[in-house]
Amino acid sequence: MTTTPTSLPLPSDDAWLDWVTERGQEQLVRARALVGELKSEPPSEGLEVLRLWNDAQLALSNAASVGSLFAEVHPDKAVRERAEKVAQDVQKLDTDLGLDTELYAVLAAVDSNGLDADASRVLERTLRDFRRSGVDRDEATRARLRELSERAVLLSQEFSKNIRGDVRSIRVRPEQLAGMPDDWVAAHPVGDDGLVAVTTDYPDIVPFRTFARDAQARRDLVTQFLTIAWPANDRVLQDIFAVRREHAALLGYASWADYDAEVKMIGKGSAIAEFIDRITELSTASAERDKAVLLERLRQDRPEATDIDGAAAPYYAELVRKEQLAVDAQRVRTYFPFEAVRQGLLDVTGRLFGLEWVPVPREEARTWHEEVATYDVSFEGERIGRIHLDLHPRDGKYKHAAQFDLVRGVTDVQLAEGVLVCNFNRGLLEHDEVVTLFHEFGHLVHHVLAGRTEWVRFSGVATEWDFVEAPSQMLEEWAWDPEVLATFARNADGETIPADLVEAMRRADDFGKGYDARTQMFYAALSYDFHVNETDDLTARLRELMARYSVFPYLEGTHMQCHFGHLDGYSSAYYTYMWSLVIAKDMFSAFDRHDLFDPEVAGAYRDKVLSQGGRRDAADLVEDFLGRPYTFDAYAAWLAE
Numbered sequence: 207m208t209t210t211p212t213s214l215p216l217p218s219d220d221a222w223l224d225w226v227t228e229r230g231q232e233q234l235v236r237a238r239a240l241v242g243e244l245k246s247e248p249p250s251e252g253l254e255v256l257r258l259w260n261d262a263q264l265a266l267s268n269a270a271s272v273g274s275l276f277a278e279v280h281p282d283k284a285v286r287e288r289a290e291k292v293a294q295d296v297q298k299l300d301t302d303l304g305l306d307t308e309l310y311a312v313l314a315a316v317d318s319n320g321l322d323a324d325a326s327r328v329l330e331r332t333l334r335d336f337r338r339s340g341v342d343r344d345e346a347t348r349a350r351l352r353e354l355s356e357r358a359v360l361l362s363q364e365f366s367k368n369i370r371g372d373v374r375s376i377r378v379r380p381e382q383l384a385g386m387p388d389d390w391v392a393a394h395p396v397g398d399d400g401l402v403a404v405t406t407d408y409p410d411i412v413p414f415r416t417f418a419r420d421a422q423a424r425r426d427l428v429t430q431f432l433t434i435a436w437p438a439n440d441r442v443l444q445d446i447f448a449v450r451r452e453h454a455a456l457l458g459y460a461s462w463a464d465y466d467a468e469v470k471m472i473g474k475g476s477a478i479a480e481f482i483d484r485i486t487e488l489s490t491a492s493a494e495r496d497k498a499v500l501l502e503r504l505r506q507d508r509p510e511a512t513d514i515d516g517a518a519a520p521y522y523a524e525l526v527r528k529e530q531l532a533v534d535a536q537r538v539r540t541y542f543p544f545e546a547v548r549q550g551l552l553d554v555t556g557r558l559f560g561l562e563w564v565p566v567p568r569e570e571a572r573t574w575h576e577e578v579a580t581y582d583v584s585f586e587g588e589r590i591g592r593i594h595l596d597l598h599p600r601d602g603k604y605k606h607a608a609q610f611d612l613v614r615g616v617t618d619v620q621l622a623e624g625v626l627v628c629n630f631n632r633g634l635l636e637h638d639e640v641v642t643l644f645h646e647f648g649h650l651v652h653h654v655l656a657g658r659t660e661w662v663r664f665s666g667v668a669t670e671w672d673f674v675e676a677p678s679q680m681l682e683e684w685a686w687d688p689e690v691l692a693t694f695a696r697n698a699d700g701e702t703i704p705a706d707l708v709e710a711m712r713r714a715d716d717f718g719k720g721y722d723a724r725t726q727m728f729y730a731a732l733s734y735d736f737h738v739n740e741t742d743d744l745t746a747r748l749r750e751l752m753a754r755y756s757v758f759p760y761l762e763g764t765h766m767q768c769h770f771g772h773l774d775g776y777s778s779a780y781y782t783y784m785w786s787l788v789i790a791k792d793m794f795s796a797f798d799r800h801d802l803f804d805p806e807v808a809g810a811y812r813d814k815v816l817s818q819g820g821r822r823d824a825a826d827l828v829e830d831f832l833g834r835p836y837t838f839d840a841y842a843a844w845l846a847e
């Protein structure tokens with residue numbers, strides 16, 4: 207018998223604290239009960255064992271989603287803290303299960319003969335997870351691994367709390383706002399002391415470092431930005447790395463990077479170092495050429511300058527784009543009023559993937575904040591999920607842009623629900639923000655489309671972690687296409703964004719792609735190196751790696767590792783952004799650049815890549831879509847353009 211699953215009802219404003227607790231507890235109790243049943247009375251059929259395990263995993267994932275989402279987005283601090291507690295309980299149970307020898311024995315006894323491809327893969331992946339958590343080690347080792355996992359959760363929460371809680375600001379004289387857009391200036395009134403506060407939150411720092419003419423004010427703000435969570439997180443990071451080092455060593459891996467890479471496309475730690483060096487080499491000529499242009503432009507203002515750093519580069523890159531590439535970002539943003547962009551994104555992605563986004567009024571679906579917009583998702587007339595767009599900054603909210611799960615979709619059991627959490631302007635968007643919105647939406651579409659599976663293991667963005675960015679990076683291409691943008695980008699006079707402006711924007715965006723790649727490889731090297739080579743001075747090591755991989759010099763007095771959130775989330779695998787981009791460029795080569803809405807290619811991509819979730823290895827999904835294995839060719843050609 208099948209029932210039609212419904213969306214998860216969320217509580218009224220005053221009931222959140224209880225709801226988060228109850229949702230977390232109810233799912234954890236269910237997970238424990240199912241595991242108990244599995245151990246005491248395991249079904250005789252292997253498939254039934256896997257199904258029971260799937261139900262337990264589903265309950266655990268439901269609790270995990272509530273914990274991790276609401277710890278980051280709920281406006282009420284008490285609810286955020288309660289959600290953190292749920293996340294800790296989930297992690298603890300997950301660790302306990304991974305080290306449960308009785309449970310492992312039940313699953314290891316399942317005969318894979320007669321299982322279909324999906325069930326076999328569930329079994330194989332499950333047993334691999336168990337081995338990776340150390341279930342087959344001795345008692346003392348297992349006890350220590352459990353301690354390390356618990357400690358890792360606490361450290362991770364502390365790391366992100368330190369970043370979230372440390373919004374810094376500078377106070378500047380009104381004339382130091384010269385160069386800033388009028389609407390931004392209007393939104394930043396002069397205080398009683400005659401000064402204006404500019405914060406390190408994205409809606410302030412991004413335009414400020416791009417447009418503010420006052421070099422010292424820019425430098426002061428960027429320095430504050432790169433010092434967020436310092437010194438608190440320096441110690442936390444050392445502890446995180448130590449926990450991971452010990453964890454990997456206990457399981458017999460040479461480094462955390464080897465342990466982590468084992469379940470990714472890249473396979474092993476040393477391949478990360480090779481990849482970083484390969485991309486560094488591919489991008490060097492382009493990086494040096496464009497950096498020379500920046501420096502030359504800086505010298506018009508400061509003839510004595512011999513180098514340009516990260517506090518000046520965004521400003522001069524913008525000037526070069528405006529003066530030499532004829533793109534004025536302030537003109538560009540007039541075409542991107544927030545509401546029109548949001549609707550345009552929905553229309554574009556709906557048409558591309560054959561999806562329908564149906565707005566759900568607030569009276570019918572409560573959320574955690576009045577600015578959250580909710581839509582039901584339909585595909586071929588069937589409701590397949592729900593999305594929530596939480597797109598503006600507020601106090602205590604997650605500071606970056608990301609997709610979070612609220613519910614992972616499982617056929618006939620529960621509908622996929624995903625949440626976009628961003629920090630965009632409420633008025634006009636920068637084109638960068640439009641690109642970010644398309645990017646994050648790529649994760650959301652992946653989450654929903656891959657939410658129609660029996661196995662929660664494969665539901666949503668359940669693919670290898672170095673592939674997850676590829677669908678999002680590819681969707682960014684639609685935010686750069688004149689015909690696509692013409693469907694929604696209009697200024698206050700109702701004029702559509704001109705195609706030649708979009709073409710110029712693309713050329714301008716391509717400016718700096720080489721040095722951006724080098725900067726990305728610096729971040730990737732940081733994430734890899736910190737997890738492989740022990741050091742007592744993270745900032746000193748950062749300086750060395752920056753000198754080797756970035757083309758920009760270190761900014762004195764900064765400690766960017768302390769607010770580089772991905773050091774925790776991605777651990778040694780920050781290379782994945784670039785790795786995914788290589789594959790995104792390759793997949794995009796299958797589309798006709800003159801007809802990005804071609805339903806045949808988009809449909810094949812939807813069905814062969816996105817809808818598959820984790821059912822097959824990413825390399826196989828890509829090969830199925832492209833009709834050949836992926837290569838570096840499209841990426842290298844783009845870099846050389």
Ligand SMILES: [Zn+2]
Pocket residue numbers: 645646649675678
């Ligand atoms: Zn992403």
